[in-house]
Amino acid sequence: MQYSSQSVAKPYFIAAIGLFVGQILFGLIMGLQYVIGDFLFPLIPFNVARMVHTNLLIVWLLFGFMGASYFLVPEESEKELHSPLLAKILFWVFLVAGVLTILGYLLVPYAQLAEMTGNSILPTMGREFLEQPTIIKIGIVIVILGFIYNIGMTILQGRKTVINLVLLTGLVGLAVFFLFAFYNPSNLVLDKYYWWWVVHLWVEGVWELILASILAFVLIKVTGVDREFVEKWLYVIIAMALITGIIGTGHHYYWIGTPEYWQWWGSIFSAMEPIPFFIMTIFAFSAINRRRREHPNKAAVLWALGTAVTAFLGAGVWGFLHTLAPINYYTHGTQITAAHGHLAFYGAYVMVVLTIISYAMPLLRGRAAANSNKAQVVEMWSFWLMTVSMIFITLFLTAAGILHVYLMRMSENPLPFMAMQEKVVLFYWMREIAGVVFLIGLIAYIASFFVGGEEEAPTA
Amino acid sequence: MSEVFTKSMARNIYYGGSVFFFLLFLALTFDTTSALPDRDHRENITPQVVLGKTVWEDNNCIGCHTLLGEGAYFAPELGNVYKRFGNSKEAIKGFIKSRPVNGIPGRRSMPQFNLTEEELDAIAEFLKWTSEINTGNWPPNIQG
Numbered sequence: 001m002q003y004s005s006q007s008v009a010k011p012y013f014i015a016a017i018g019l020f021v022g023q024i025l026f027g028l029i030m031g032l033q034y035v036i037g038d039f040l041f042p043l044i045p046f047n048v049a050r051m052v053h054t055n056l057l058i059v060w061l062l063f064g065f066m067g068a069s070y071f072l073v074p075e076e077s078e079k080e081l082h083s084p085l086l087a088k089i090l091f092w093v094f095l096v097a098g099v100l101t102i103l104g105y106l107l108v109p110y111a112q113l114a115e116m117t118g119n120s121i122l123p124t125m126g127r128e129f130l131e132q133p134t135i136i137k138i139g140i141v142i143v144i145l146g147f148i149y150n151i152g153m154t155i156l157q158g159r160k161t162v163i164n165l166v167l168l169t170g171l172v173g174l175a176v177f178f179l180f181a182f183y184n185p186s187n188l189v190l191d192k193y194y195w196w197w198v199v200h201l202w203v204e205g206v207w208e209l210i211l212a213s214i215l216a217f218v219l220i221k222v223t224g225v226d227r228e229f230v231e232k233w234l235y236v237i238i239a240m241a242l243i244t245g246i247i248g249t250g251h252h253y254y255w256i257g258t259p260e261y262w263q264w265w266g267s268i269f270s271a272m273e274p275i276p277f278f279i280m281t282i283f284a285f286s287a288i289n290r291r292r293r294e295h296p297n298k299a300a301v302l303w304a305l306g307t308a309v310t311a312f313l314g315a316g317v318w319g320f321l322h323t324l325a326p327i328n329y330y331t332h333g334t335q336i337t338a339a340h341g342h343l344a345f346y347g348a349y350v351m352v353v354l355t356i357i358s359y360a361m362p363l364l365r366g367r368a369a370a371n372s373n374k375a376q377v378v379e380m381w382s383f384w385l386m387t388v389s390m391i392f393i394t395l396f397l398t399a400a401g402i403l404h405v406y407l408m409r410m411s412e413n414p415l416p417f418m419a420m421q422e423k424v425v426l427f428y429w430m431r432e433i434a435g436v437v438f439l440i441g442l443i444a445y446i447a448s449f450f451v452g453g454e455e456e457a458p459t460a
Numbered sequence: 461m462s463e464v465f466t467k468s469m470a471r472n473i474y475y476g477g478s479v480f481f482f483l484l485f486l487a488l489t490f491d492t493t494s495a496l497p498d499r500d501h502r503e504n505i506t507p508q509v510v511l512g513k514t515v516w517e518d519n520n521c522i523g524c525h526t527l528l529g530e531g532a533y534f535a536p537e538l539g540n541v542y543k544r545f546g547n548s549k550e551a552i553k554g555f556i557k558s559r560p561v562n563g564i565p566g567r568r569s570m571p572q573f574n575l576t577e578e579e580l581d582a583i584a585e586f587l588k589w590t591s592e593i594n595t596g597n598w599p600p601n602i603q604g
Contacts, residue, residue, distance in 0.1 A: 036566065119518065189496060257500050
């Protein structure tokens with residue numbers, strides 16, 4: 001660690017991992033509700049478990065992005081963070097707001113939560129992923145603005161690298177597009193149209209800038225490759241991400257009441273959305289091939305390569321599978337979307353946060369470069385357990401989705417929804433078993449932080 | 461990708477490309493906005509439909525159901541439920557009202573939301589209006 005203020009990243013990373021555990025536990029609850037319909041009913045209905053699962057994901061990834069920024073921006077800017085105190089205050093504000101939101105979901109019926117928090121004054125609740133009470137959404141905006149101010153001032157007063165500026169652009173984009181969460185017209189079609197400006201323009205737009213810059217930072221650190229080389233690739237990746245991804249929003253505008261021409265715009269541009277992820281994979285491998293040193297943190301190298309490959313599979317390949325309008329006509333609203341969502345979020349965003357944690361945490365804990373070999377072996381086991389089980393979750397959900405299409409939409413005698421669900425129950429059981437393996441992987445991941453042994457010496 | 465393709469070329473493609481395609485996106489949004497009234501039949505959005513959307517949101521229906529294919533995949537699609545239930549608002553209301561408080565042993569069940577008669581009418585009107593949106597002929601059949 002080169003700057004003492006980088007240490008504010010540590011609590012962010014710890015909170016991220018803690019909330020990650022909660023997310024997985026609620027994922028397992030939902031998975032069980034798919035096969036044992038009355039599990040925990042009416043104590044935790046499916047919709048509540050799902051809100052907790054998805055909202056925890058968003059919150060912990062934001063903790064991860066913030067931690068990553070606090071760690072890498074001082075180092076890139078070659079100066080201390082503008083205000084470590086502000087970073088510490090915002091950490092507690094964000095954590096308390098996040099925990100209160102989750103408790104609100106679990107302890108009060110949702111309609112009552114909406115009433116208690118004055119949703120009728122500015123109704124924003126009850127839309128997928130944006131279920132947070134309006135007052136919490138306002139809190140999120142304040143935290144993110146304070147965070148961007150802190151990061152922005154540091155960059156402004158320090159060295160401006162391409163990694164810094166791309167990261168900052170991504171974070172500002174994140175804040176700007178979140179503002180559409182406050183627009184909730186009573187016309188459902190308009191509501192859905194702009195809802196995607198938060199959801200799609202985040203995960204298939206500005207978040208890719210954050211992803212690419214974090215990955216580029218770690219690759220420079222672990223390979224020692226030339227910065228010019230990394231910066232050129234970084235520009236190519238984010239150029240392709242935005243060129244394909246912005247109009248690619250159109251793949252959500254096929255069947256929600258928007259004009260038919262979106263079927264052309266959406267199909268053509270989103271068919272190209274795998275390109276930036278493919279380039280990212282080539283970039284990661286060529287950076288490793290050109291490495292000028294053998295970094296002792298082998299686990300971090302594995303996470304970095306894993307991010308590029310799994311993001312390409314999950315976001316690129318699994319996205320392409322159902323993105324063309326004539327195919328999407330049959331697959332829209334099935335588990336194929338859930339399959340894609342799982343592998344894309346895991347491969348792109350979960351893994352990049354775990355990459356920066358893997359690289360940064362040993363330094364934040366006062367090690368010279370890396371954890372002991374023993375600890376790294378456990379961490380690499382967790383990498384494989386989580387990654388392989390997530391691929392199986394994706395495959396089982398894809399199978400369930402294909403059967404959904406066949407039994408309900410293509411067969412001579414289309415089945416009703418619940419009759420179809422009973423026929424695919426085997427795949428839901430398999431998905432749940434894969435989910436348990438994922439949890440074992442996550443436990444191994446956490447255990448790796450507590451494995452001792454002699455730390456690896458840094459190499460020149 | 462050696463010296464032929466330089467960093468500044470990559471940077472220019474990034475700036476130029478993202479600005480151009482964002483402007484194109486705004487232009488398409490503008491066109492969509494003017495085309496929508498014929499497709500969403502907004503003249504039929506009565507105060508009751510507006511209340512229905514509020515009831516829909518305040519009870520987090522999207523947490524289990526899909527609506528026009530978006531949402532959760534735990535329970536049936538509701539964009540066309542009005543038509544699936546034989547163009548009957550009463551059938552929709554009856555279904556919501558009759559959910560057992562403690563669920564159905566071993567099976568998925570919709571929670572009992574204890575909606576008022578006014579809220580039940582509103583949600584049914586909202587689902588009726590939704591079923592009349594021009595969705596490019598989606599879903600493929602009545603099962604949703």
